[in-house]
Amino acid sequence: MQRQSRDHFDASTIPDDLAPIATVLSGMLPGDWRSMRPLINRLKCVKCGLCWLYCPVQCVVEKPRWFEFDLAVCKGCGVCAQECPHRAIRMIAEVGR
Amino acid sequence: MTAVTDVSRSASNKPRFVVCEGNEAAAIGVGLARPDVVAVYPITPQSSLVEHLSQMIADGRLRADLMNVEGEHAVMCGLQGVALAGGRTFTATCGPGLAFMFEPYVRTPGLRLPMVASLVTRDLLSPQCVWGGQQDAMVVREAGWIQMYCETVQEILDTTVMAYKIAEHRDVMLPINVCHDGNYLSFGVTRVEVPDQQEVDDFLGPPNINWHIALDPSRPMGVDPLTGGAGGAGPRNFVRYRKGQVRGMQNALRVIREVHATWGECFGRYHAPLVEEYRLDDADAALVTIGSMTGAAKDAVDLARDQGEAVGLIKIKTFRPFPLQAIVAALAKVKRIGVVDRSVSFGWNCGPVYQEILGALYHTGKSVPAISFIGGLAGADITVEHFARAIALTRELEWDRASNEPVWLNESD
Numbered sequence: 001m002q003r004q005s006r007d008h009f010d011a012s013t014i015p016d017d018l019a020p021i022a023t024v025l026s027g028m029l030p031g032d033w034r035s036m037r038p039l040i041n042r043l044k045c046v047k048c049g050l051c052w053l054y055c056p057v058q059c060v061v062e063k064p065r066w067f068e069f070d071l072a073v074c075k076g077c078g079v080c081a082q083e084c085p086h087r088a089i090r091m092i093a094e095v096g097r
Numbered sequence: 098m099t100a101v102t103d104v105s106r107s108a109s110n111k112p113r114f115v116v117c118e119g120n121e122a123a124a125i126g127v128g129l130a131r132p133d134v135v136a137v138y139p140i141t142p143q144s145s146l147v148e149h150l151s152q153m154i155a156d157g158r159l160r161a162d163l164m165n166v167e168g169e170h171a172v173m174c175g176l177q178g179v180a181l182a183g184g185r186t187f188t189a190t191c192g193p194g195l196a197f198m199f200e201p202y203v204r205t206p207g208l209r210l211p212m213v214a215s216l217v218t219r220d221l222l223s224p225q226c227v228w229g230g231q232q233d234a235m236v237v238r239e240a241g242w243i244q245m246y247c248e249t250v251q252e253i254l255d256t257t258v259m260a261y262k263i264a265e266h267r268d269v270m271l272p273i274n275v276c277h278d279g280n281y282l283s284f285g286v287t288r289v290e291v292p293d294q295q296e297v298d299d300f301l302g303p304p305n306i307n308w309h310i311a312l313d314p315s316r317p318m319g320v321d322p323l324t325g326g327a328g329g330a331g332p333r334n335f336v337r338y339r340k341g342q343v344r345g346m347q348n349a350l351r352v353i354r355e356v357h358a359t360w361g362e363c364f365g366r367y368h369a370p371l372v373e374e375y376r377l378d379d380a381d382a383a384l385v386t387i388g389s390m391t392g393a394a395k396d397a398v399d400l401a402r403d404q405g406e407a408v409g410l411i412k413i414k415t416f417r418p419f420p421l422q423a424i425v426a427a428l429a430k431v432k433r434i435g436v437v438d439r440s441v442s443f444g445w446n447c448g449p450v451y452q453e454i455l456g457a458l459y460h461t462g463k464s465v466p467a468i469s470f471i472g473g474l475a476g477a478d479i480t481v482e483h484f485a486r487a488i489a490l491t492r493e494l495e496w497d498r499a500s501n502e503p504v505w506l507n508e509s510d
Contacts (some may be wrong), residue, residue, distance in 0.1 A: 011318070017341030018270065019209040019310035020334075022319030 030057060030075035036091040038080050042066050045090035051080035113291045119250045119282035123215050124149035126219055126257030128159045129297040133184035136164035136172045137316035140194040141227045142279035143217035169194040173201035180210040181312040185304045191279060192219035192233045205272045206241030207342060208321060211264035211306055212272040219279040220475050229279035230475025232440040243273040243349055243418040246388045251289045252368055253277045255360060262301055262356045268348040278389040280476050292364050300363050335380050346418040350469045371420035374427050376402060380409030382491045386414045387450055390437060390479045397484030408488050424457045434467040435491030441471055445453040447503045466494040472506030479506060
């Protein structure tokens with residue numbers, strides 16, 4: 001409602017105090033409210049892809065030689081760090097934002 | 098069970114009369130309003146209303162989809178989808194069914210969906226009880242639904258049709274509960290006049306239910322998104338919607354009067370839209386009643402008048418929104434007030450209507466002694482004799498002998 005990207009249709013004829021509707025797109029991505037973020041140690045990572053498989057929001061992005069995380073989408077749940085067989089991922093606190 | 102007349106294929110403009118119970122009168126009213134979807138789950142004393150509607154649909158006399166759902170919660174969820182898709186809806190419930198419906202029920206007014214639902218009022222459990230009482234309706238009086246209480250079987254039919262016009266008015270856009278007393282009105286059989294289908298069509302006009310909020314691919318919108326928390330614009334947005342909802346309720350007071358007046362012009366039956374004053378001029382004391390009990394109360398008032406007692410009656414038809422101005426105008430005429438409730442206020446040790454009448458008395462600028470009567474619980478009959486006793490106690494009221502204790506009318510029956 002507040003974070004506008006593009007209008008879907010002209011809602012100006014509808015009184016704005018009638019019923020709660022949203023006519024503009026808001027991604028509502030979980031990155032806004034994450035309290036922890038994953039940090040990957042590329043020396044330990046063997047590119048097995050288990051983190052990519054387990055991530056519930058599918059924020060693990062495959063690069064030519066490593067995996068990284070889309071931090072706009074990551075919600076900081078820590079499943080990747082828990083499941084990584086080589087302990088290549090650890091969770092660090094989001095601070096100073 | 099009485100015969101259902103052919104409602105949708107009438108060929109003449111002459112008034113047609115049927116003899117039917119209140120639940121059937123409600124079903125006939127629903128049929129005349131031509132809903133697109135009826136979703137129902139049966140519950141005593143509403144069940145025969147559902148049966149009549151099912152029969153009308155099965156016979157092809159009402160072209161509506163009947164949704165047989167697994168419970169009242171699904172009833173209201175399903176009908177929200179229907180209304181958001183632009184369909185006219187109907188359901189009916191009471192008591193524990195209403196309690197099960199509560200979660201989607203309280204969301205409906207905030208979505209401004211103009212639904213019509215009958216409450217065939219029933220006392221709430223426990224103690225176990227399947228009989229009439231208005232406790233269920235009184236519990237949801239702050240849920241945001243409009244509540245109109247019927248006195249007669251004819252009034253059920255007429256109010257059910259009128260409710261669609263009131264709910265769908267653009268200044269209102271709120272759901273309506275047409276309340277009629279379980280047992281006394283639901284199964285009470287009288288003669289009623291059935292209006293002509295074409296005239297009802299002209300009276301109601303075509304529905305336009307989802308112009309403001311819709312499930313519509315050509316107008317994609319998020320329905321009922323989070324408004325957001327403190328620190329942002331969320332609470333401000335929330336207040337804007339709430340204020341709009343409250344304003345819609347106040348607008349309904351005007352629209353209810355207008356629609357009742359139009360109904361009278363079209364069909365010749367004028368029902369008091371908000372409050373009825375009965376023999377109130379020059380009255381010293383007045384009873385306040387709500388629902389079907391009013392008939393016996395009027396008889397008791399007539400008997401008292403025959404004895405030369407200056408007694409009148411104030412009947413509440415519209416309880417939500419509370420018709421403050423009309424009530425204040427009526428209360429200002431009398432010096433003693435007795436309020437008869439068919440339910441209890443657990444918090445105030447009295448009836449809920451009594452408590453709200455005390456709130457209205459503040460606006461009259463004078464204080465008068467008042468007394469709370471509670472009767473008709475669990476299907477008990479409030480007879481003319483009970484009302485005669487209520488009148489006698491009300492006429493004796495003096496400030497120095499005022500009591501905060503309610504009088505339980507059926508306690509010694």
